[in-house]
Structures are given as C-alpha cells and as structure tokens.
Amino acid sequence: MSTIGATLVHIAPGEADIAIIPNQHVSQQHGLVHAGALAAIADSAAGYAALSLMPSDSGVLTTEFKINLVRPAEGKRIIARGRVVKAGQTLTLAQSDVFAEMNGQEKLVALLTATLMRIDGRDGIIG
Secondary structure, eight states, X not given: OGGGTOEEEEEETTEEEEEEXXXXXXXXXXXXXXXXXXXHHHHHHHHHHHHTTSOTTEEEEEEEEEEEEOSOOOSSXXXXXXXXXXXXXXXXXXXXXXXXXXXXXXXXXXXXXXXXXXXXXXXXXOO
C-alpha cells in the first residue's frame, strides 16, 4: 500500500477505510485513477474490516472479489470504505464502497464485494 501512497484512515470493529491522493503514479492514460489502484484499496479495506473481527493471532487472505467500476475516479482524494457483511469462523463476506471526494462532495466510483479467509497468523494454517 505504501507504493501507491495509501493510508489507513479509519479502523473499527467490522470497518476499515483506506484513502489515496490521486497522482501520476496511480493514474492511467487519461489522468484518472487507475482501476488497479481502486481495486487495491478496496480489497485492502475489505480485508482489514474482516481482520478487525478475527482473533488477534489471525491473518486474512482474499479468496475472491468482484469490482464494479461505476464512474471515472477523479477528485482530491479517493477513499475505500470496507464493511463486513457477514463474519464467519473461516470465511467472511465484506464490501467496499469507493468514493471520489471533490468540492466537499463524495461520488461513488466503485463497489467491491469480497470473500476473505481467516488464516493462522503464525503458520498460515486455517483455524
């Protein structure tokens, strides 16, 4: 996340927000934030939201995600808000809404749904 300048701006049980400031390093040929950067922060926000509800010795891996890009991503800041939809013992379903902030307003630019798997943070073995 440091490579693209992403920062964790909020964490609470079942929630995590990650933001980036648009710049040339995360932009595509038209100057918009690249879909890969949007997917990276959305996936990470969903992952941290899921991890926040897991035992402290856990790790988390994404097993699947789908992203819908609904509007070009341009603004002063892009923020992915990850939220747990359903937490389970091994698998957790989470969603990230990604917004572009400009002129005091937020516009939805992407929606990601993810399935995340809890692993043992010490040796990678589940549960």
